[in-house]
Every structure is written in C-alpha cells, then in structure tokens.
Amino acid sequence: MPSLLFCGPKLAACGIVLSIWGVIMLSMLGIFFSAKSAVLIEDVPFTEEDIRDDKNPPQTIYGLYNQVGINCFIAASIYVGVGALSLCQVRLNKRQEYMVT
Amino acid sequence: MGFRSEEMCLAQLFLQSGSAYDCISELGEMGLVEFRDLNPSVSSFQRRFVSEIKRCEEMERILGYLLREIRKANLAVPEAEIPPVAPAPKNVLEIMEQLQRLEVELSEVAKNKEKLQRNLLELTEYTHMLRITHTFMHSRSRHEALGPQYEEFPSLETESVTGCTSMQRLGAKLGFISGLIQRVKVEAFERMLWRVCKGYTILSYAEVDESLADLDTGEINKNVVFLISFWGDQIGQKVQKICDCYHCHLYPHPETDEERADVMDSLRTRIHDLQNVLHRTEDYLKQVLHKASESAHSWVLQVKKMKAIYHILNLCSFDVTNKCLIAEVWCPVSDLANLRRTLEEGSRKGDATVPSFVNRIPSSDTPPTLLRSNKFTSGFQSIVEAYGVGDYREASPAPYTIITFPFLFAVMFGDLGHGSVMTLFALWMVLTEKDHKRRRPGNQVWTTFFDGRYIILMMGLFSIYTGLIYNDCFSKSLNIFGSAWSVKAMFTKQEWTNETLQTNALLTLDPNVSGVFSGPYPLGIDPIWNMAVNRLTFLNSYKMKMSVIIGVIHMSFGVVLSVFNHLHFRQKFKIYLLFLPELLFLLCLFGYLVFMIFYKWLAFSVRDSQLAPSILIHFINMFLMQESATTPLYPGQIGLQVFLVVVALLSVPVLLFGRPLYLYWLHHGGKSLGVHRVCLCSCGYERVRRVSEEDLSPSVVHDEEEGLSDSGGPREFDFGDVFLHQAIHTIEYCLGCVSNTASYLRLWALSLAHAQLSEVLWAMVMRLGLRMSSRLGVLFLVPVFSVFALLTISILLVMEGLSAFLHALRLHWVEFQNKFYSGTGVKFAPFDFSLLPSVFEQDGLL
Numbered sequence: 001m002p003s004l005l006f007c008g009p010k011l012a013a014c015g016i017v018l019s020i021w022g023v024i025m026l027s028m029l030g031i032f033f034s035a036k037s038a039v040l041i042e043d044v045p046f047t048e049e050d051i052r053d054d055k056n057p058p059q060t061i062y063g064l065y066n067q068v069g070i071n072c073f074i075a076a077s078i079y080v081g082v083g084a085l086s087l088c089q090v091r092l093n094k095r096q097e098y099m100v101t
Numbered sequence: 102m103g104f105r106s107e108e109m110c111l112a113q114l115f116l117q118s119g120s121a122y123d124c125i126s127e128l129g130e131m132g133l134v135e136f137r138d139l140n141p142s143v144s145s146f147q148r149r150f151v152s153e154i155k156r157c158e159e160m161e162r163i164l165g166y167l168l169r170e171i172r173k174a175n176l177a178v179p180e181a182e183i184p185p186v187a188p189a190p191k192n193v194l195e196i197m198e199q200l201q202r203l204e205v206e207l208s209e210v211a212k213n214k215e216k217l218q219r220n221l222l223e224l225t226e227y228t229h230m231l232r233i234t235h236t237f238m239h240s241r242s243r244h245e246a247l248g249p250q251y252e253e254f255p256s257l258e259t260e261s262v263t264g265c266t267s268m269q270r271l272g273a274k275l276g277f278i279s280g281l282i283q284r285v286k287v288e289a290f291e292r293m294l295w296r297v298c299k300g301y302t303i304l305s306y307a308e309v310d311e312s313l314a315d316l317d318t319g320e321i322n323k324n325v326v327f328l329i330s331f332w333g334d335q336i337g338q339k340v341q342k343i344c345d346c347y348h349c350h351l352y353p354h355p356e357t358d359e360e361r362a363d364v365m366d367s368l369r370t371r372i373h374d375l376q377n378v379l380h381r382t383e384d385y386l387k388q389v390l391h392k393a394s395e396s397a398h399s400w401v402l403q404v405k406k407m408k409a410i411y412h413i414l415n416l417c418s419f420d421v422t423n424k425c426l427i428a429e430v431w432c433p434v435s436d437l438a439n440l441r442r443t444l445e446e447g448s449r450k451g452d453a454t455v456p457s458f459v460n461r462i463p464s465s466d467t468p469p470t471l472l473r474s475n476k477f478t479s480g481f482q483s484i485v486e487a488y489g490v491g492d493y494r495e496a497s498p499a500p501y502t503i504i505t506f507p508f509l510f511a512v513m514f515g516d517l518g519h520g521s522v523m524t525l526f527a528l529w530m531v532l533t534e535k536d537h538k539r540r541r542p543g544n545q546v547w548t549t550f551f552d553g554r555y556i557i558l559m560m561g562l563f564s565i566y567t568g569l570i571y572n573d574c575f576s577k578s579l580n581i582f583g584s585a586w587s588v589k590a591m592f593t594k595q596e597w598t599n600e601t602l603q604t605n606a607l608l609t610l611d612p613n614v615s616g617v618f619s620g621p622y623p624l625g626i627d628p629i630w631n632m633a634v635n636r637l638t639f640l641n642s643y644k645m646k647m648s649v650i651i652g653v654i655h656m657s658f659g660v661v662l663s664v665f666n667h668l669h670f671r672q673k674f675k676i677y678l679l680f681l682p683e684l685l686f687l688l689c690l691f692g693y694l695v696f697m698i699f700y701k702w703l704a705f706s707v708r709d710s711q712l713a714p715s716i717l718i719h720f721i722n723m724f725l726m727q728e729s730a731t732t733p734l735y736p737g738q739i740g741l742q743v744f745l746v747v748v749a750l751l752s753v754p755v756l757l758f759g760r761p762l763y764l765y766w767l768h769h770g771g772k773s774l775g776v777h778r779v780c781l782c783s784c785g786y787e788r789v790r791r792v793s794e795e796d797l798s799p800s801v802v803h804d805e806e807e808g809l810s811d812s813g814g815p816r817e818f819d820f821g822d823v824f825l826h827q828a829i830h831t832i833e834y835c836l837g838c839v840s841n842t843a844s845y846l847r848l849w850a851l852s853l854a855h856a857q858l859s860e861v862l863w864a865m866v867m868r869l870g871l872r873m874s875s876r877l878g879v880l881f882l883v884p885v886f887s888v889f890a891l892l893t894i895s896i897l898l899v900m901e902g903l904s905a906f907l908h909a910l911r912l913h914w915v916e917f918q919n920k921f922y923s924g925t926g927v928k929f930a931p932f933d934f935s936l937l938p939s940v941f942e943q944d945g946l947l
Contacts (some may be wrong), residue, residue: 026886
C-alpha cells in the first residue's frame with residue numbers, strides 16, 4: 001500500500017493550527033450571523049432591490065443573514081475535516097520518525 | 102530581581118598550590134565570582150600554565166577529529182546524565198593516552214579503508230572495460246566493411262579464437278589501448294586523437310551504465326570505456342601520451358577471448374573478496390566509533406573545564422614563597438559565606454594541609470553590576486540591558502518594565518483577536534519550555550522568539566485588555582453590553598421621517614435628542630462606532646489625548662525615579678537643584694496640559710459641546726500670554742496660567758546654574774566655610790574608614806566633585822567643565838520634554854495603523870468569501886479563510902507586532918530612561934562552567 005503520508009511534520013502542524021483557528025472563528029462568525037449582528041452588515045450580500053422590493057421588511061435581509069451564517073457553519077465543518085486529515089498526517093509522521101531512528 | 106544592583110566587594114583568595122586546581126574547579130561549578138587578571142602585562146605564551154593549556158588544546162584537536170568521524174558515520178553522541186567535573190591532574194594523562202590511542206587507530210583504519218576502496222574501484226573499472234570491449238570486438242567482427250583499413254584483412258568470424266593476432270601474420274602491428282575516461286572529456290579526446298594520429302587510429306567507445314566515484318575528487322561521474330586500435334609503435338607512444346594527458350585509467354587489453362574470460366573470472370572473485378573485506382572494515386570502524394561516542398561527550402566537557410581552570414590559574418599571581426596562589430575576585434557581599442564554604446570544599450577535595458581562605462579588601466574601583474533574575478524576569482532584564490548595563494548600585498528600570506513595556510506595546514497593538522492568538526502562541530511556548538530547552542535547535546530566529554516567550558505572553562495578555570477597551574476584534578466590534586445609542590429614538594421623537602431617509606445619504610444621530618444616547622458604554626468604546634462614518638474623527642481625538650496623558654505620566658515617573666538615585670548616593674543637593682526644577686518644568690507645562698484635557702472631558706457635556714474650546718489654542722495662548730478671544734475654561738485661568746509659565750521659566754536657570762554654583766561654593770568656599778570644610782574633611786575621614794562596607798564611589802564618572810575624596814583634600818574642580826555639562830543637560834532636558842511628549846503620539850499613530858490594516862484585510866479578503874451568495878460560495882470561503890489567517894499572521898502579527906515592539910522599546914530607552922538612567926556600567930560575568938561556550942557546539946558537531 002503506498003504511503004498515505006504526503007506532507008512533512010511542519011506542514012501538518014500548520015494544518016492543525018489553521019483548522020482549529022478556522023473551526024473556532026468560522027463557527028463564532030456563524031453564530032453572530034445567525035444572531036443578525038449589525039456590525040456584520042457589510043458582509044451580507046444584499047442589493048438595493050432586496051431593500052426596496054421587500055414585502056415584509058426586514059425578512060429578506062434576515063434571510064440573507066441566515067444564509068451567510070449557514071455558509072460559515074459549513075465551512076467550519078469542512079475545516080473539521082481538514083483538521084482530522086492534518087492530525088492523521090501528524091500521527092503518521094511521528095510513527096515514521098519513530099521507525100527510522 | 103532587585104530594585105537596584107547587588108552590593109559587591111573585592112576579595113582576595115589565598116589558594117594553596119596543591120589544592121588551587123580543586124578550589125577553582127569548585128568555584129567554576131558554583132559560578133559565584135568574577136576573576137580579575139593580576140598579570141595583565143604578561144603575554145599568553147609566557148604565563149605559568151601554558152604547557153597544560155597546550156595539552157588541553159591537543160586533546161581538543163583529537164576530540165574534534167573524533168567527533169567529525171562520528172558525525173560521518175551518522176552515530177549519535179549520547180549526553181551524560183550528570184555533567185562530569187574537571188578531572189584531577191593525575192587522571193589527565195590517562196585521558197590523553199586514550200585519546201591518542203583512538204586517534205592512531207582511527208587514522209589507520211581510515212587509511213586502509215581508502216586503499217581498499219581504491220582497489221575496488223580499479224577492479225570494477227577493469228571489469229566494465231573488459232565487458233564492453235568484448236562487445237566492440239564482436240560487433241566489429243560482424244561488420245564486413247569498416248572502412249578502407251580493414252579491407253585487406255579477412256573477416257574474423259571464423260578466426261575469433263585466434264583473435265587479433267592474425268593481424269600480425271599480415272605484418273601489421275596492430276596495437277590496442279583500452280581504458281576508461283570521463284564522459285565530459287570524450288569529444289575532446291576523440292578530436293585530439295584524430296588530429297594527432299590522422300586516421301591511423303580507430304576509437305570506439307561506449308558509456309558505462311554505472312556511475313563510478315572518482316576517488317581523488319570524490320565526485321560521481323559517468324565514465325566511458327574506449328578502445329583504441331592503432332598500428333605502429335610511434336603512433337602507440339603518441340596515443341599513450343594523449344591518454345595520460347586526459348587522465349584516462351588504462352588497463353591491459355587481453356589478446357584472446359579465453360584470456361579475457363580468465364581475467365574476468367579472476368576479477369570477479371577478487372572483487373567479491375574485496376567487498377567482503379571492506380564490509381568487515383566498515384563494521385570494525387563503526388564499532389570503534391560507537392565505543393568512543395559513549396564517552397565522547399564527557400571527555401569534551403572535562404577538557405573544556407580543565408582548560409578553563411588553567412586559564413583562571415594563569416590570571417592568579419604567585420606569592421613570594423611560591424606556595425600560595427593569590428587571586429582577586431569580585432564577589433557579591435551576600436555570597437561571601439557561600440564563597441568560604443566552596444573554598445573549604447575545594448581544599449578538602451584537594452587534600453590540602455592548609456585550607457584556602459578569603460579576605461575582603463577595600464577598593465576604589467567601580468565593581469561590576471549584578472542583577473539577579475529568574476526565567477520570567479530575565480527577558481525584561483535583557484531588553485533593558487541592551488540599552489546599557491546600569492551603573493553600580495543604580496536604580497534599575499527593569500522591574501517596572503515588566504508592566505509598562507507590555508502595556509505600551511498593547512496600546513499600539515490593541516486588538517482582541519490578534520492578542521489572543523499571540524497569547525496562545527506564547528502559552529504554547531511556555532508550557533512546552535522544558536522540551537524546547539532540551540532540544541536546543543540552532544535556528545537563530547526561533548531562539549530569539551523562544552527566549553522572549555514571557556515577554557510575548559505579557560504582551561498578548563495586555564493586548565487582549567486593550568482590545569477590549571478599543572472594542573476591536575479582527576477589526577469588528579463586540580456588542581457585549583448593548584449599545585448605548587438608539588436609532589429608533591430619532592424616529593419616535595420625529596427628528597427623522599421616511600422622507601429624510603430617502604433624501605439623505607448620510608444621517609447624524611443627535612445625542613441631544615432624548616433617548617438617543619443613554620449614557621457611556623460600561624467598558625471601552627461603544628460598538629456602534631464600528632459602523633459610523635466619522636469613527637476615525639472620534640477615535641483620533643481620544644487616542645491622541647490618551648497618548649499625551651500616558652506620555653506625561655511615564656516621563657514624570659522617570660523623573661521621580663531619579664530621586665531614589667540621589668538619595669542612595671547621598672547627594673541630597675541634587676534633589677533640590679536637579680529633581681525639583683525638572684519636575685516643576687515638566688508638570689507646570691505638560692502636567693497642566695493633561696489637567697486641561699481632563700477638565701474639558703469632565704466639564705463640558707453634550708448640551709454645551711458646541712462651546713467646548715480647543716485645548717491646543719489655549720495651550721499656545723498660555724505661552725504667548727495673550728488674551729484669548731475665547732472665553733476662559735474656568736475662572737482664574739489667565740492668572741493660573743501666567744503663574745505656571747513663570748514657575749516653569751524660573752526653573753530653567755535653577756537647573757542650569759544651580760549645581761555648578763553649588764559645587765563651586767563647596768570647593769572654594771566662603772569665609773563662613775572654614776568650619777564647613779573641617780566638618781567635611783572629618784566626615785571624609787570617617788567615610789574612608791567605612792568605605793569597605795559602603796558602596797559609595799560610583800557616579801564618579803559624572804561627578805568629580807565628590808567632597809569625600811580618599812586623600813582627605815579637595816580635588817581639582819573644573820568649573821567650566823561642570824557648567825558645560827550642566828548646560829548640555831539643561832538644554833537636553835527642556836527641549837526633550839517637548840519633543841518626548843510629542844514622541845508619545847506614536848502610540849496613537851501605530852494603533853491607528855494597526856486598526857486600519859486590520860480593517861482593510863477584512864474588507865479585501867474575508868468579505869469576498871462571505872459575500873459569495875452562490876452555492877459555490879461555501880467552498881470559496883474555505884481557502885479565503887486560509888488566506889486571511891496567513892495574512893493576519895504574517896502582516897498583522899509578525900510585522901505589526903515587531904513594529905509595535907520596536908516603538909515601545911524606543912519609548913522606554915529614550916523617553917523614559919534618559920530621565921534617570923545612565924546605563925554605563927559593566928556587567929558581572931562570573932566564572933561559571935555552564936556559561937562557557939563549547940567550540941564543538943558552535944561547529945555543530947555536538
């Protein structure tokens with residue numbers, strides 16, 4: 001079976017750090033978007049039509065907020081996957097180091 | 102660590118000759134004292150223990166060779182559990198013998214190995230050559246017509262047994278030269294042959310598959326086997342010369358096929374045997390090296406310690422009877438008991454009949470400065486010392502730096518998110534410090550960061566605090582307590598209507614309308630400012646005023662610290678003639694500015710904010726003593742300001758003339774001074790007696806007017822020199838006050854830069870990922886976040902962090918420390934084995 005190792009110890013460690021940061025920050029962003037935080041208004045992709053043609057304000061904007069929030073949560077879960085992958089790589093690297101010396 | 106450096110004393114050690122080595126070995130283990138050189142005029146070749154040091158260096162040379170061999174064989178050098186002590190002189194010969202024996206053995210084995218490898222290479226080349234020329238002969242025999250030269254000769258198919266000797270029957274003396282040449286030289290070789298021999302030679306060549314190593318140069322090249330057939334002796338000689346020229350390896354060409362087969366067989370067996378022998382040799386070498394590597398580390402340490410001890414012994418002087426060594430050391434007073442105990446221990450180990458002892462002697466030299474520190478404070482200590490080591494017994498700014506440095510850094514860096522990333526990084530370094538200390542990787546940048554891990558931890562923690570105050574987390578504000586501003590109130594109070602919304606692009610929330618502003622936010626800046634267009638206008642005013650306030654407080658603190666120095670060095674006049682005018686100047690002008698800032702913040706509310714005057718205008722008018730057009734801030738302002746300006750202006754001449762005139766008066770004295778002078782002299786005598794217990798003497802660098810001279814008489818007093826010095830100090834201080842206060846505005850500038858960079862990064866990177874509304878938007882967010890994280894770390898954490906670190910350091914070194922710190926001392930460098938660098942570690946051999 002070919003070796004599943006494709007990155008060195010440093011890259012794997014960076015991967016773990018990045019994924020932990022990504023999970024925490026993206027899930028917090030998701031929570032804040034779901035809570036319709038006003039500070040994040042610039043990050044929501046609304047247009048003039050959304051505001052003008054809104055039958056039941058501010059539900060369109062709220063809907064957009066929820067969408068972005070869900071996006072963030074999905075990205076956070078992808079980072080969980082990346083983190084697991086990096087963890088595997090770190091373990092494999094440690095094992096290889098063990099066996100050589 | 103202390104408030105000021107430790108008290109030091111000069112001591113004389115009387116070491117008995119027999120036990121001197123052991124005593125110094127014990128002292129080296131403890132690291133208590135700093136030795137002084139008692140033979141400065143003697144060159145290093147004339148010193149007493151030169152032959153012992155030569156012996157140590159010889160041993161180091163052999164150890165270096167040994168370590169290089171061990172490194173070549175890829176063996177590890179295990180470290181000893183307990184570091185060994187320096188060996189006694191009688192054991193040294195044994196170590197020396199062992200090392201020499203090892204060296205001889207290793208060099209012999211290495212030589213043999215090289216010879217064997219050379220042989221192996223030759224045999225391998227010969228084998229290749231035979232194999233390949235075999236194909237030449239056979240392929241040649243397949244070609245009937247190979248050119249005009251071969252037409253006369255019958256085909257060799259049927260006569261392959263007799264081979265090429267049939268040529269001789271025809272009267273042509275065909276000769277063959279075969280060998281190997283490097284591939285890069287083949288074309289030139291061929292051309293040279295053609296030019297010289299003009300077609301009377303035939304060269305055939307083929308490349309060898311295996312790349313062989315050239316033993317002389319050690320490179321691995323591709324080689325080519327060639328076969329030159331020629332006839333005529335003269336041509337033969339020419340060909341020989343050309344081959345020599347091109348450094349070919351020539352081997353005899355066999356006449357017949359049987360001969361060729363025989364030679365190949367014998368070669369094969371010989372190669373096989375050689376490889377066996379080589380294997381055995383390598384194994385043996387590895388064994389020898391393995392055995393040596395077990396004790397290599399302890400030998401290195403022992404030789405290092407021994408050499409150090411002999412160096413120190415060279416610094417001592419022998420007394421008249423030649424039985425006793427005298428050494429002069431600087432020792433902290435608190436460690437004198439330890440020193441005595443160590444000497445007793447050393448004497449006991451050296452089996453001395455007479456124990457060695459310590460004698461404290463008075464000295465007028467300035468002792469070195471020692472400030473003890475632990476792993477937490479050593480980082481801060483080192484950044485203070487990078488500016489200058491403090492004078493002996495001067496108040497050290499290091500304890501305060503532990504708090505003020507991270508605080509000033511955090512004011513410039515303040516971001517909750519970045520602060521927490523920095524804290525986590527520092528926490529990781531601190532929690533795994535044992536591992537990192539053991540491993541000791543060589544990367545310089547990493548070592549710098551690791552040594553400053555506690556500084557980084559403090560900086561991160563303080564940045565979290567200032568991030569909460571600035572309400573900035575990755576450029577977004579956190580709404581923890583609920584904003585105090587309400588937009589709804591503008592509508593309920595009929596200030597704004599739908600029409601207002603449609604006709605205006607920008608609207609202003611008016612805090613005077615009731616319900617809009619419900620009081621200040623509990624902690625920090627209100628989160629609504631994150632969405633306001635005039636955010637920077639508001640924050641700039643706040644941050645600039647804050648910088649000036651922090652600056653004036655920091656500088657006043659520095660001036661106050663100088664009082665402690667004046668009190669300690671018994672120069673009370675300086676408090677009245679230096680400290681008081683300095684403080685008055687600073688506080689009357691800039692302290693008043695700070696007061697006005699606070700007054701304006703407190704006295705003017707939302708209702709009368711239109712009428713709030715510009716403080717800067719008032720400040721300028723204060724100096725010009727003009728009647729300002731605007732109304733006064735408070736009743737009696739004009740009078741108070743005039744008073745403050747007059748006090749500040751008066752303190753300048755006091756600062757300029759006070760000290761020189763006072764010292765002039767001291768030295769030359771008036772008629773009423775006769776009594777004073779006697780009093781002074783007797784005080785002087787009393788002081789001389791007690792000088793061995795006192796630590797007066799320093800600041801003599803600056804003050805040559807110390808009325809307490811050893812000789813009891815007044816020293817030469819140069820009024821011009823002192824006055825010039827004081828004039829420079831006055832100008833520096835007064836102008837410095839203005840420029841340093843402005844310099845603290847960098848606190849505002851850097852925090853603005855950091856906030857803006859952070860905002861730009863979010864707007865240009867993260868927003869792209871978040872604004873994606875398509876289904877693919879999710880997948881796009883993942884790499885966008887990675888880019889955001891990478892840029893945050895590289896730009897905002899590393900670059901901005903280093904920048905803020907540098908500016909905070911500059912503020913400490915220049916604006917704070919020049920108020921009280923002179924930093925012209927010498928650092929105490931104790932004789933300690935663990936502090937001595939090892940030559941091998943520097944070469945990376947250990």
